[in-house]
Amino acid sequence: MLTRRAGKVAAEPRPPARKRRTGERAWAFAFASPYLLHLVALAAWPLLASLFFSMTDYDLMSSPRFVGFGNFTRLFSDGLFWRTLGNTAYFAVLFVPTQTVLALGLAIALNQRLRGMALFRAAYFVPVVSSWVVVAYVADAVFNPQTGIANQVLGFFGLPAENWLQDPALVIPTLAAVAVWKGVGYMMVLFLAGLQAIPEERYEAAKIDGASAWNRFRYITLPGISGTTFLVLVLTSIETLQSFEQVFVMTDGGPHGASELTVLHLYRQGFQFFQMGYASAIAWVLFVLVLALTLVQFRLQRRWVHYA
Amino acid sequence: MRVRMLAAAAVAVLTVAGTASCGGSADDSGAVTLKLGFYAAAGDAADTTMRELVKEFTAANPSIKVQLEVAPYVKFFEKLRTQIAGGQAPQVWLSDGVFVQEFAARGALADLSDRVKTVDAAGYSGIELNRDAKGRIYGFPQGAQTPVLFYNKKLFADAKVAEPTADWTYDDLAAAAKKLTKDTNGDGKPDTYGFRAYSPGFTESWWPIVKAFGGDIVTDDNRKVVVDSPQSKAALDWMLGAMGKDGFAPDYATTEGLGKGVVHTLFATGRVAMSYGIYARTLPAVSAGVDFGVAPLPKGPAGRGNVAIVNSWVVSKAASPAQADAAWKWITFFSGEGPQRKWAELGEAIPINKKVASTALPADRGPAFLESLDAATDLGTNAVWSEYTEALAKRMNEALSGATPVATALTAGQKDAQEVIGRFYAGQTQ
Numbered sequence: 001m002l003t004r005r006a007g008k009v010a011a012e013p014r015p016p017a018r019k020r021r022t023g024e025r026a027w028a029f030a031f032a033s034p035y036l037l038h039l040v041a042l043a044a045w046p047l048l049a050s051l052f053f054s055m056t057d058y059d060l061m062s063s064p065r066f067v068g069f070g071n072f073t074r075l076f077s078d079g080l081f082w083r084t085l086g087n088t089a090y091f092a093v094l095f096v097p098t099q100t101v102l103a104l105g106l107a108i109a110l111n112q113r114l115r116g117m118a119l120f121r122a123a124y125f126v127p128v129v130s131s132w133v134v135v136a137y138v139a140d141a142v143f144n145p146q147t148g149i150a151n152q153v154l155g156f157f158g159l160p161a162e163n164w165l166q167d168p169a170l171v172i173p174t175l176a177a178v179a180v181w182k183g184v185g186y187m188m189v190l191f192l193a194g195l196q197a198i199p200e201e202r203y204e205a206a207k208i209d210g211a212s213a214w215n216r217f218r219y220i221t222l223p224g225i226s227g228t229t230f231l232v233l234v235l236t237s238i239e240t241l242q243s244f245e246q247v248f249v250m251t252d253g254g255p256h257g258a259s260e261l262t263v264l265h266l267y268r269q270g271f272q273f274f275q276m277g278y279a280s281a282i283a284w285v286l287f288v289l290v291l292a293l294t295l296v297q298f299r300l301q302r303r304w305v306h307y308a
Numbered sequence: 309m310r311v312r313m314l315a316a317a318a319v320a321v322l323t324v325a326g327t328a329s330c331g332g333s334a335d336d337s338g339a340v341t342l343k344l345g346f347y348a349a350a351g352d353a354a355d356t357t358m359r360e361l362v363k364e365f366t367a368a369n370p371s372i373k374v375q376l377e378v379a380p381y382v383k384f385f386e387k388l389r390t391q392i393a394g395g396q397a398p399q400v401w402l403s404d405g406v407f408v409q410e411f412a413a414r415g416a417l418a419d420l421s422d423r424v425k426t427v428d429a430a431g432y433s434g435i436e437l438n439r440d441a442k443g444r445i446y447g448f449p450q451g452a453q454t455p456v457l458f459y460n461k462k463l464f465a466d467a468k469v470a471e472p473t474a475d476w477t478y479d480d481l482a483a484a485a486k487k488l489t490k491d492t493n494g495d496g497k498p499d500t501y502g503f504r505a506y507s508p509g510f511t512e513s514w515w516p517i518v519k520a521f522g523g524d525i526v527t528d529d530n531r532k533v534v535v536d537s538p539q540s541k542a543a544l545d546w547m548l549g550a551m552g553k554d555g556f557a558p559d560y561a562t563t564e565g566l567g568k569g570v571v572h573t574l575f576a577t578g579r580v581a582m583s584y585g586i587y588a589r590t591l592p593a594v595s596a597g598v599d600f601g602v603a604p605l606p607k608g609p610a611g612r613g614n615v616a617i618v619n620s621w622v623v624s625k626a627a628s629p630a631q632a633d634a635a636w637k638w639i640t641f642f643s644g645e646g647p648q649r650k651w652a653e654l655g656e657a658i659p660i661n662k663k664v665a666s667t668a669l670p671a672d673r674g675p676a677f678l679e680s681l682d683a684a685t686d687l688g689t690n691a692v693w694s695e696y697t698e699a700l701a702k703r704m705n706e707a708l709s710g711a712t713p714v715a716t717a718l719t720a721g722q723k724d725a726q727e728v729i730g731r732f733y734a735g736q737t738q
Contacts, residue, residue, distance in 0.1 A: 060393035061414040145565040163561040168711065255564065256706045271386055273695040274414060276393075 107191030194228030413691030434618035447620030451657025520608025
C-alpha cells in the first residue's frame with residue numbers, strides 16, 4: 001500500500017479503518033523486524049542469559065550449575081572486587097571533572113573565529129580516534145621512568161624522578177591524565193556544538209546592557225550549554241565505570257593491583273579463570289551501579305539543566 | 309502482501325541466524341576433517357613451518373583433511389574458551405603446558421593415558437610433567453621450556469670476570485654480578501647490571517630461586533600452597549639484596565618500567581650481563597647478535613630449583629572417535645624425528661624427541677638446557693593455575709618492590725593462593 005499511487009488509492013473503496021490499521025501495524029513490524037531481531041538476539045537474549053549465568057557456576061565447558069545468589073554473596077565478601085570498585089571510583093573522581101572542565105575550556109577557546117582554528121580542533125581530536133595501543137606508546141614516551149619526558153621536566157626543576165605507572169600511589173592519577181588527553185577532544189566537540197547553538201543575539205543584548213565577560217559566561221554560556229554538560233557528564237561517568245582497554249593495554253592492573261579496575265577484574269574472572277558465572281554477577285552489579293548513577297544524574301538535572 | 313511480509317521477516321531471521329551457525333565435522337565416508345588449533349603470529353616462522361608440516365601430514369594421510377585455526381597467543385586462548393562453550397573447539401590444539409590441567413579438570417580434554425602407553429615413553433621428554441594428581445595424562449609434549457643462566461660473553465670478557473660454571477652458587481653469581489655492574493656515563497646509576505633478578509614472568513625469576521633456597525610453592529599434588537617458609541623468605545631477601553643494597557640488579561620499578569614483554573630484551577640488548585631465560589629467549593639474543601653462553605642455574609642451599617613447562621598437544625573431549633584417532637595420528641607424526649627436527653630449526657623450544665634433542669640443539673648451549681630439563685619439576689600446575697599464580701605473584705611482587713615486608717607478603721600470598729585452590733577443589737571429586 002505504500003507503493004500505491006495516490007490516485008489509485010482514491011479510486012478504490014477504502015478498507016474499513018480497523019483492518020487498515022492491522023495491515024499497517026503488520027507492515028510496521030515487518031520493517032522493524034531487523035531491528036527487533038537485533039534487539040532480541042544481541043541485546044535482550046544475552047542480557048537474560050548473563051542474568052541466568054550470574055546465578056550459576058559456569059566454566060564455559062561443563063554445563064552451568066545453579067548456585068542461586070552464591071556468586072553475589074561471594075562478590076560482597078571478595079576484597080579484590082571492592083578494591084577494584086574503589087580504584088574505579090578513584091579513577092572516576094579524577095577523570096570526570098577534569099575532562100569536563102578541560103573540554104569546556106578548550107571548546108570556548110576553540111570557538112573563536114580565528115585563522116587556522118580547524119587545525120587546532122583537529123589536533124585535539126586526533127587522540128580520540130587513535131587506538132589505546134597507540135596511545136599507550138605515546139604515554140610511554142611521556143611517563144617512562146628512564147626515558148620519558150615527564151621525568152626530564154621534573155629533573156629540569158630539580159625535582160626527583162617518579163615511577164609514574166609503577167608506583168601504586170601514582171598509577172591511577174597518571175592513567176586518568178592519559179585518559180583525559182585521549183578523551184577530551186570528543187567532549188570538546190560536543191561542547192563546541194552546544195556553544196554554537198547559543199543565539200548570538202543574547203550575547204549582543206548582554207553586551208549592550210553592559211554585562212562583563214564573566215557575567216556573560218555565567219548567565220548565558222553556562223545555562224545555554226547545560227544540556228550538553230549534562231550529556232557529557234553522563235557519558236563520561238558511564239565510560240569510566242566501563243574502562244577496560246586502557247588498563248588492559250597500559251598496566252594490566254599493576255602494580256600489585258593498584259590499577260585493577262572492575263571491568264578488568266570481570267574480564268579476568270570470565271575469560272582467564274573460567275568463572276563466567278562469577279563474571280556475570282560482577283557485570284550485573286556494575287550494570288546496576290551504572291543505572292543508579294545515571295538515574296541520579298537524570299534526577300539532579302532538573303535542578304540545573306535548562307533546555308532553551 | 310502477507311507473503312511478502314513473511315518473506316521480509318524470514319530474510320531478517322536468516323540474516324541473524326546465518327551469522328551464528330557455521331562449522332562442520334567429520335562425515336561417515338571414512339574421510340575425517342580435523343580442526344587443528346595452534347598459537348602463532350600470522351606469517352611468522354612457526355606459522356609457516358606448522359603449515360608445511362600439516363601439508364606433509366595430509367599427504368601421508370589422504371583420508372584426513374586438516375583445517376587450521378591460528379591466532380596470536382592471548383587471542384587464541386580467549387577464543388578457545390568461547391569455542392569450547394559453543395561446541396566449536398578444534399579437535400586437537402596446542403596448549404601452553406600450564407593450561408593443560410585447567411582445561412582437563414573442566415572436562416574439555418580427552419584422556420590420553422591409554423594412547424600414551426602405546427609409545428616408548430623413554431624416547432620423549434616431558435611426558436611425566438603432564439601427569440595430573442591421579443596419574444592421568446591429558447596432553448602429549450610438543451616442545452619444552454626450562455630456564456637456565458644466560459650470560460653475555462663480551463661483558464664478562466670486558467670486566468675480566470670468569471664465565472659461569474656448573475659449580476656456581478648464588479654467592480658466586482652475586483660476586484660476579486657485582487663486578488659486572490657498571491655506571492658508564494657517570495650519572496651515579498648503573499647502565500649495565502650484572503643480573504636481572506625480578507621478572508613479571510616468575511618462571512625465570514622467583515620460582516626457581518625460591519626452590520633453590522629450599523622453599524617450595526605448592527605440594528600435595530599441587531593443591532597445598534607452602535610458600536610461606538623461612539627458605540622462601542631467604543630467597544626473596546637475596547633477590548631484594550640484589551636489587552637494593554648490593555645493587556647488581558635493576559629494581560622492580562626499573563624492570564617493570566621497561567614495559568611488558570620488554571623485560572625479556574634486557575639481556576638481548578646488553579643491559580644486563582646475566583639473566584635466567586627459557587629456551588625461547590635464545591631467539592631475541594641471537595637476532596640481536598649478542599655473543600652469549602648458557603650455564604646451568606647456580607646452586608642454592610637446596611640445589612638448582614629447575615622447573616619446566618611442556619607445551620603440549622591436547623585432544624578435545626568433544627572429538628568423534630574418528631577425529632580423536634586422526635588427532636592422535638597428528639600428535640605422533642609431530643613427535644617423529646623429521647617434524648621435530650624441522651621444528652627445532654625455529655629455535656623456539658627444546659625438541660621433546662630425545663633423539664632429535666641430542667643432535668639438533670646448538671652444541672654449546674644444548675647440554676645445559678637438556679640437563680636442566682631432565683632435573684626439572686613441573687610449575688605447580690593444577691586446575692586453577694592461572695588464578696592462584698596470579699594471586700600469589702601479586703603478593704610476591706609487592707615484596708620484591710619493597711611495598712610490603714617479605715614475611716607479610718608471603719603469609720598473605722599463601723593465604724590468597726590457597727583460597728583460590730580451596731574454592732575450586734572443595735567438593736570436587738576429581
